[in-house]
């Protein structure tokens with residue numbers, strides 16, 4: 518950033534706002550997306566702010582310098598508060614932030630490792646993350662469970678996030694982080710402390726005793742309310758324009774998810790395909806993620822095609838809108854879902870831009886703000902979610918919608934290979950050993966039976 522001029526930084530920030538307005542608002546809907554605006558700030562103020570917040574920044578973020586030179590910044594609403602009121606609320610507020618990650622298994626025929634058609638990227642990536650020390654243990658969370666629309670699977674996914682939050686779950690009370698990782702090495706999940714914070718929200722006038730029973734009851738209420746909110750929504754948006762045909766979908770379950778493993782052990786059939794209501798944010802996010810039609814394996818050669826073209830005609834970078842502007846024309850080109858490669862740069866460029874948008878949707882977060890409302894406050898038109906002992910006004914917003922850079926594609930390609938190879942080498946090999954031991958045991962068993 519520091520090598521850029523102020524004018525370039527202004528343009529970069531304006532591009533983020535335009536991308537939100539012209540692309541993400543279109544796909545996800547007006548109410549979920551808050552684009553913010555570029556503002557100019559006195560340099561003195563920025564420098565003081567930077568010093569003040571330095572000690573609060575997670576260690577892993579400190580390699581990224583804050584821009585204190587350009588005087589430009591992006592001003593966003595506080596999404597940990599309700600977005601349905603245009604004035605500050607003074608009622609207590611809870612906010613649950615979820616980074617759900619990629620909710621589908623690639624369906625592209627360009628995928629070379631069969632495993633990628635069975636196990637989702639998140640579940641595979643977990644093993645590499647633990648091996649490299651990013652996290653201490655493998656999470657039971659699988660995005661496909663959360664995106665399934667099936668309440669049981671969604672409960673399982675949310676409970677798994679509560680057990681092992683990593684960077685996928687945070688909970689704020691009145692804007693303050695009360696649960697989830699400040700950093701990679703944060704302490705283990707303490708459900709009783711969380712329940713202590715949440716009890717007044719879910720059991721306001723009830724003398725529910727403390728202890729494990731109370732903790733379980735409070736957590737259950739939280740999971741139910743979040744599930745209801747995630748399944749709610751009639752907000753318009755044009756993600757429907759992206760609806761994939763039956764051939765353009767992966768399997769509905771990930772073989773590594775403990776939920777589907779346990780179903781298989783019980784001899785149950787695979788669960789129903791996504792039952793997400795079309796108006797809800799999860800559904801729309803998934804549709805945008807599926808703009809990754811070819812998988813990185815099919816996309817990378819197309820990226821190389823664009824690169825070769827740019828090496829020959831570097832001045833064309835602007836015309837191709839690689840770094841913006843992210844305007845209506847840019848949006849319209851994203852709607853072309855054809856996968857027939859006619860060998861042109863135009864085709865390659867469309868797929869590259871779609872991939873960048875899909876990657877953005879795979880890495881964004883959902884903020885759910887909940888504020889208890891009085892039992893008789895039914896006159897206003899705000900969305901309300903009931904829990905068994907209280908009711909909440911709520912709002913749902915998306916966070917972190919800046920378009921992933923064109924330059925990150927080679928990194929994505931390498932990382933994909935690393936994730937799959939590590940998974941195949943270690944986990945799958947281990948599974949195979951267990952399987953073959955079991956197979957041997959059953960052979961042995963058969964032999965014994967023969968002897969008898």
Ligand SMILES: O=P(O)(O)O[C@@H]1[C@@H](OP(=O)(O)O)[C@H](OP(=O)(O)O)[C@H](O)[C@H](OP(=O)(O)O)[C@H]1OP(=O)(O)O
Pocket residue numbers: 684876879880921925932
């Ligand atoms: O590649 P992934 O799936 O590991 O995602 C990265 C995230 O890691 P995660 O898997 O969520 O722990 C990663 O999250 P953390 O910074 O590690 O919390 C970033 O969001 C990164 O985006 P960017 O490069 O900073 O724009 C993300 O990179 P992109 O792939 O979205 O560019």
Ligand SMILES: Nc1ncnc2c1ncn2[C@@H]1O[C@H](COP(=O)(O)OP(=O)(O)OP(=O)(O)O)[C@@H](O)[C@H]1O
Pocket residue numbers: 578581593594595596597614687882916917
């Ligand atoms: N508008 C907002 N309202 C409330 N909380 C926010 C808002 N923006 C960011 N946050 C909080 O700050 C965290 C970090 O935000 P974000 O990932 O957007 O930062 P970033 O600038 O992209 O950081 P980095 O560059 O290090 O990835 C979020 O996970 C969220 O908890």
